[in-house]
Amino acid sequence: SGINADEAYEAFIKDDKKDFVYFDLVVGESECERMVFELYKDVCPKTCENFVKLSTGEEGERDGLKMHYLDTLIHRVVPRGWVQGGDIDRSRGCGGRSIFGKTFEDETFAIEHNCRGRLGNANNGRHTNGSQFYVTLAATPWMDR
Numbered sequence: 001s002g003i004n005a006d007e008a009y010e011a012f013i014k015d016d017k018k019d020f021v022y023f024d025l026v027v028g029e030s031e032c033e034r035m036v037f038e039l040y041k042d043v044c045p046k047t048c049e050n051f052v053k054l055s056t057g058e059e060g061e062r063d064g065l066k067m068h069y070l071d072t073l074i075h076r077v078v079p080r081g082w083v084q085g086g087d088i089d090r091s092r093g094c095g096g097r098s099i100f101g102k103t104f105e106d107e108t109f110a111i112e113h114n115c116r117g118r119l120g121n122a123n124n125g126r127h128t129n130g131s132q133f134y135v136t137l138a139a140t141p142w143m144d145r
Helices: 005-015 045-056
Strands: 019-025 033-039 074-078 082-085 119-121 133-136
Touching: 019 045, 033 045, 033 119, 045 119
Parallel strands: none
Antiparallel strands: 019 033, 074 082, 082 133, 119 133
16 A cells, blocks of 8 residues: 555655745635645745745734734736735735835845746835735746846
């Protein structure tokens, strides 16, 4: 008898040197679906720390504002492109902030957008990373710097 897919996946996550974080997503009235993200903290540690703390909610609130993704919406869907969320202020795509302040600097562009499932910071230009993120639905090479 061999190992099943769930056991193999769990073993991979435990053996890998990367960090993982997950969201439980609900679409309409459907049951919750788990989305697991592999984080490259060896390549972009500050970006990963920001995403982990906003995902786990360990920052709680700051100055009366929530510092977590709980109950935020995926506010943008680009077919064959990406989904975007993480506006922890309004869930409309025009707000958010990082655990380091309003924004923080870019760390790297070393990870290519060569497949679906790439997680990255959505921003408003150079060095404007906050809480918004995207997940690619396909290869999006134009996102590479």
